[in-house]
Amino acid sequence: MIVHGVKFSPFVAKVIVALEEKQVAYTVEPPAPTLHPLGKMPVLRDGDVVIPDSSAICAYLERRFPAPALYPDDPAELGRALFLEEYGDAGMAEGWGEVVLERIVKPQMLGQKTDEARLAKLQDVVRERWMGSPRSAGGSPIPAVFDYLESQIPKDRDTLLPRFGIADVAIGAHLGWLEAGGIEIDGKRWPRVARYAEAIRARPSFAAARA
Ligand SMILES: N[C@@H](CCC(=O)N[C@@H](CS)C(=O)NCC(=O)O)C(=O)O
Structure with missing residues (x-):
């Protein structure tokens, strides 16, 4: 593989x-x-x-490789898990590619200087999406990423659905943008997100993905 x-x-x-x-x-x-x-x-x-x-x-x-299963059997849980995967891939990832290009890829991989003014503007855009009062492309108010995640993460469990699976794989992976972008989670404002991010980061599979 x-x-x-x-x-x-x-x-x-x-x-x-x-x-x-x-x-x-x-x-x-x-x-x-x-x-x-x-x-x-x-x-x-x-x-x-x-x-x-x-x-x-x-x-x-x-x-x-069916075991261990990462997708729920229950149709409603499967629908929710697939939406959360899509939310990570589309909603959370939006705007980050260019931040990482300016902040990491240009200086560390391409031998080019970061355009600091451009980077600051790009970071403002992702901050607004993650912590501000964002709107959809059509202009409808939508929840900030941290607010939405706070509403989805259970109070007493470190998995989004009853069992660890594709929703955690995707949401956990996309929380990785924060490190690349130099953004910290305010644990007072979003306590569930802060707790979940820490738990997912400590999981051996996520540690291996960073190593
Ligand atoms: N929907 C794709 C998105 C993949 C994606 O956007 N990858 C980025 C890296 S984070 C990439 O390859 N960007 C390079 C490019 O677009 O030229 C997936 O889930 O794999």
Whole structure:
């Protein structure tokens, strides 16, 4: 099993966490943009099988290695888990790619200087989405990411659904943007998010995705 990508991408982290949870052996190799029709990472190679996209890969891994299950059997729980995965991949990830490009990729990988003024504007945009009063593309008020997550994380459990699964894989991975962007969770305002983020970060599969 080969995962093409770099570990600091939360989308790559999703795949690594799923492989770790299922105890499948894998290696991480450099991004392979020619294997992805959108030039993105991750891409999974399993012999002759090539799968782009973290969600497609995780669903593939579930069928290929059914235990332990990461997707609920119950239809309502499955619907909720898949929405939370999509919320992470779309709602949480939005805007971060450019922040990481300016803050990390340019100086550390491309040998280019960070455009500090551009970075500050990009960071304001993600702060507004995560902690402010954001609106949808159509102008409707929507909950800030931290407010929505606070409403979804149970008071007394460190998994979103009764059992650890794809929702935690995705939401946990996308909480990883915070580190890349230099944003801390205010535990007084969002106590459940702060507790959940700490618990998920300590899980061995997530530690392996960072190592
Ligand atoms: N929907 C895709 C999103 C993947 C994605 O956006 N990956 C980013 C890295 S975080 C990427 O490859 N960006 C490079 C590019 O777009 O050229 C997935 O779930 O895998």
